[in-house]
Amino acid sequence: MSDKGDNRGVSRRTVLKAAGVAAAAGILQSPYVRAAKRELRLLHDQTTAESIKAMRDAAALYEKERGVKVIVDSVPSEELYPRILAGIRGGRPYDLTSIIFVAHMVSLAKEGQLVPVTSLINKYKWGKRILFPLDGVHYYFPWAYALCWLYYRKDLYAQLKLEPATNWNQYLENARKCMTTGASRRYGHTTPIGSNVATNWMTFGFMWAQGVTLFKDDWSLAINEPQVRKEAAAYLDFMSELYKVMPPGATQFGFASAMQQFGADQAAHAPYSGRMIEYLEQKAPNLADKYGIIPYPNSTGQRKAVNHGYKGILVYKTDMAEESMRFLEWWQEGPYIDFLHSAPLNYQPARLDIYDDPRWKADPLIKKHAEAVKTMRAFLSDDKLIIRSIDTEGPAPDLRPSKVFQSNVLAEMIQNRLLKNTPADACVDEAVTRMRQIIA
Amino acid sequence: MKSRHDWVIWIGFAAGLVLTFGLIVLPVLNGVWLSMHSAESFIATPHWVGFANYIKLFGNAEFWRATLNGVVYALVSVVLQLVLGVGFALVLNKSFPFRGIIRGLSILPYLLPTVVVGVTFQWMTDGSFGVITALTRSLGLGDIPWFESPSAAMASVILVSVWLWTPFVTVSCLAGMQSIPQALYEAAKVDGASNWSQFWHVTLPQLMHILSVVVLLRAIWMFNKFDIIWLLTKGGPLGATQTLPVLAYNKAFNLFDVGGGAAVATLGFILLSGIVAIYFRLTSEDRGK
Numbered sequence: 001m002s003d004k005g006d007n008r009g010v011s012r013r014t015v016l017k018a019a020g021v022a023a024a025a026g027i028l029q030s031p032y033v034r035a036a037k038r039e040l041r042l043l044h045d046q047t048t049a050e051s052i053k054a055m056r057d058a059a060a061l062y063e064k065e066r067g068v069k070v071i072v073d074s075v076p077s078e079e080l081y082p083r084i085l086a087g088i089r090g091g092r093p094y095d096l097t098s099i100i101f102v103a104h105m106v107s108l109a110k111e112g113q114l115v116p117v118t119s120l121i122n123k124y125k126w127g128k129r130i131l132f133p134l135d136g137v138h139y140y141f142p143w144a145y146a147l148c149w150l151y152y153r154k155d156l157y158a159q160l161k162l163e164p165a166t167n168w169n170q171y172l173e174n175a176r177k178c179m180t181t182g183a184s185r186r187y188g189h190t191t192p193i194g195s196n197v198a199t200n201w202m203t204f205g206f207m208w209a210q211g212v213t214l215f216k217d218d219w220s221l222a223i224n225e226p227q228v229r230k231e232a233a234a235y236l237d238f239m240s241e242l243y244k245v246m247p248p249g250a251t252q253f254g255f256a257s258a259m260q261q262f263g264a265d266q267a268a269h270a271p272y273s274g275r276m277i278e279y280l281e282q283k284a285p286n287l288a289d290k291y292g293i294i295p296y297p298n299s300t301g302q303r304k305a306v307n308h309g310y311k312g313i314l315v316y317k318t319d320m321a322e323e324s325m326r327f328l329e330w331w332q333e334g335p336y337i338d339f340l341h342s343a344p345l346n347y348q349p350a351r352l353d354i355y356d357d358p359r360w361k362a363d364p365l366i367k368k369h370a371e372a373v374k375t376m377r378a379f380l381s382d383d384k385l386i387i388r389s390i391d392t393e394g395p396a397p398d399l400r401p402s403k404v405f406q407s408n409v410l411a412e413m414i415q416n417r418l419l420k421n422t423p424a425d426a427c428v429d430e431a432v433t434r435m436r437q438i439i440a
Numbered sequence: 441m442k443s444r445h446d447w448v449i450w451i452g453f454a455a456g457l458v459l460t461f462g463l464i465v466l467p468v469l470n471g472v473w474l475s476m477h478s479a480e481s482f483i484a485t486p487h488w489v490g491f492a493n494y495i496k497l498f499g500n501a502e503f504w505r506a507t508l509n510g511v512v513y514a515l516v517s518v519v520l521q522l523v524l525g526v527g528f529a530l531v532l533n534k535s536f537p538f539r540g541i542i543r544g545l546s547i548l549p550y551l552l553p554t555v556v557v558g559v560t561f562q563w564m565t566d567g568s569f570g571v572i573t574a575l576t577r578s579l580g581l582g583d584i585p586w587f588e589s590p591s592a593a594m595a596s597v598i599l600v601s602v603w604l605w606t607p608f609v610t611v612s613c614l615a616g617m618q619s620i621p622q623a624l625y626e627a628a629k630v631d632g633a634s635n636w637s638q639f640w641h642v643t644l645p646q647l648m649h650i651l652s653v654v655v656l657l658r659a660i661w662m663f664n665k666f667d668i669i670w671l672l673t674k675g676g677p678l679g680a681t682q683t684l685p686v687l688a689y690n691k692a693f694n695l696f697d698v699g700g701g702a703a704v705a706t707l708g709f710i711l712l713s714g715i716v717a718i719y720f721r722l723t724s725e726d727r728g729k
Binding site for chain 2: 088103196251261266267402412420437
């Protein structure tokens with residue numbers, strides 16, 4: 001074989017050309033060039049086709065009106081924080097991102113990555129427990145609640161002559177009775193109990209209603225106080241009774257399980273946000289007008305609660321920070337409602353003025369489920385209603401409650417009671433010990 | 441003969457070295473460096489803490505449990521993969537109708553993305569809608585608690601892992617079996633060796649070199665396995681399936697303890713390196729004999 005064949009190899013010129021192209025590409029990605037090009041990068045975690053479209057439509061409109069390109073990236077919630085960190089570490093931070101844990105905001109603010117949005121916050125009136133200021137400064141701009149309450153089957157209740165439960169015994173009784181009718185294998189209640197986010201969000205409403213709190217104002221453990229321990233143990237014993245009317249496999253249940261089981265007549269009661277109604281409309285229209293909503297009751301009927309959840313946006317300290325603020329303000333004044341309409345019942349507005357906005361109210365699903373929307377709105381003004389979540393416990397936004405959330409301490413407290421039949425007091429003991437270790 | 445394009449080879453070699461250094465050596469060194477620091481996130485300024493993260497881990501029951509879980513998971517799944525893989529290879533090495541198609545199908549699980557397998561298995565075992573659940577109910581076996589108890593969860597994760605990665609062992613062993621000279625079997629038959637004796641005294645010794653590599657690779661991969669465990673159980677219930685990679689991820693990304701996560705990863709790396717070194721030593725001694 002002659003050496004001529006070797007001419008197919010890489011020439012010096014090709015190498016130099018490739019290096020030049022790579023260098024140019026690198027420069028084009030640099031913050032300086034991006035600023036000169038007036039380009040915003042936005043990362044969010046609402047990954048349904050409708051929400052992605054609504055955000056991209058807003059981006060296109062902003063570019064048309066203001067001449068600033070907005071690049072929209074979407075990732076599942078679990079990948080949000082790693083992606084944000086990777087962007088910062090890689091020298092290309094996003095200008096705006098959504099966020100799933102207040103603790104992430106705390107951490108990013110502590111590292112000087114965020115721009116305050118206090119001026120924008122002050123423009124509007126907000127619902128309960130949806131703002132998370134750090135020493136009076138707002139970095140977190142909420143755009144929706146993700147509260148979680150209980151759904152029940154109105155048709156079954158009518159058939160069995162049941163009243164919506166106001167205490168644990170009544171709830172158990174209702175759940176048991178709902179298993180006795182119909183041809184399908186229906187369970188009384190469903191909720192996840194695995195070591196996952198769904199459990200941490202959906203399953204502790206009964207505990208919050210019972211008056212359990214995790215931290216005192218000095219960040220010592222409130223759950224270690226005798227009375228709170230007693231209430232937590234009572235909650236665990238109630239859950240062990242409820243477990244008997246739940247479908248098998250609850251450690252594997254995720255967010256979708258509750259909707260699927262309720263929609264398929266496999267569970268008569270299920271927790272969720274307004275997304276449940278959207279699901280019923282799409283997948284089980286025969287049940288879309290047969291559901292009722294109640295908050296989680298406590299054991300005696302004196303208190304009620306819903307699980308807290310929130311969706312918000314952060315603005316980053318990039319060279320485009322001012323433009324990001326302008327975009328956020330612009331978005332709030334117009335396309336925000338279109339975005340809310342991409343999941344009209346799931347995206348429960350955090351701004352109270354939205355509930356009176358004719359444009360928001362004009363959505364067909366919001367009109368059709370006006371009664372549910374009224375109940376959802378009432379949760380925000382009911383002073384007696386408890387709104388709590390593990391990750392927002394404590395006197396101020398902090399990493400500690402998030403650590404408790406993410407380490408699944410409370411999920412494992414339930415698992416110890418339900419799966420290993422450990423006495424409730426011992427389960428609480430173990431949870432307290434683990435919480436101490438985690439926040440040490 | 442020296443080509444005028446030898447420098448391309450050297451550039452390729454240098455690029456390989458740079459990539460190895462940049463993508464393997466540097467991250468490992470960075471991990472070790474991070475493990476001696478305290479940091480809430482990857483963007484936080486790390487503070488030097490020396491060996492504090494390690495000392496904390498050694499006193500942490502969760503770490504020891506994750507180590508034990510990792511050893512149990514790797515050991516049991518590798519042994520099962522090995523036994524089944526060799527067994528399947530023996531069958532597929534025989535002549536039978538449609539052998540080509542069956543051989544093709546046997547590798548299918550290995551070709552499937554892990555996420556597909558994880559989600560499919562969850563659907564199949566779903567307590568309400570799962571096809572396996574429906575089957576066990578119709579057979580009168582009731583509801584099998586696939587993930588409801590700590591031991592069942594570990595068994596389920598191992599079961600899925602064995603199903604997913606046994607084809608690797610099968611294909612490797614099948615390739616090895618096809619290279620064993622037929623004359624060895626004929627000689628064994630002349631000596632009156634039974635099928636079992638042929639397997640034990642001919643097939644297995646001839647496969648030993650392949651098996652030693654397969655065991656090494658599978659053990660490393662299983663001990664470091666993160667995806668399937670995360671997809672199926674996220675380390676639960678009650679930490680029963682939490683292995684060192686899962687613990688490292690949890691610490692670094694969920695518990696705002698990047699240093700602790702790096703320390704777990706470093707200890708996992710050291711443990712695995714030690715085991716691999718011992719394994720190499722033992723297998724090279726065997727070969728020496």
